[in-house]
Amino acid sequence: MNTKHKEKTGSITVRQTYPVPPGAVFRAWSDPELFRQWWGHGAWAATEILIELKPQGAFRYILHNQDESKTFTSVGNFKEVINDKKLVFSWEWLEGQHQGRQTLVTVELNDLGGSTELVLTHSRHDSEELMEDHRAGWTACLQRIAGVLE
Secondary structure (H helix, E strand, O other), X not given: OOOOOOOOOEEEEEEEEEOOOHHHHHHHHHOHHHHHHHOOOOOOEEEEEEEOOOOOOEEEEEEEOOOOOOEEEEEEEEEEEEOOOEEEEXXXXXXXXXXXXXXXXXXXXXXXXXXXXXXXXXEEXXXXXXXXXXXXXXXXXXXXXXXXXX
8 A cells, every 4th residue: 555644753752761771771782682582572573683883884673473474674774873872773664564664763771870761762753653553563672671681
């Protein structure tokens, strides 16, 4: 279905607090093996993770369903990388109903003195459906990060 989308102004924000310092949370985003363990939710699991963590570096995250009959790939480039503090990257799905719609993700890690507040803002959405799909996905994924933190 091809529809015309409105201006890309919508954004969502998801927050999660973890009982570890920001460096541990940053590693969950920057280490491909750790990332693979928390990326995905429900029947979807990460099968391939590529992370070139530097400004203009690329990423590629591939999800498969349980029988590997469906694949969803997200790609983008890092715009800003501040170790243990902040990641900004473009985001695009290569398959599915949101294919080809480029958005922007900002991940901020706030040091709470022994714990970390992660604030994820996903912006430049052009539909309510896209915002809600991403809100649900990010909420589930961020809850899974706790399982890989040291």
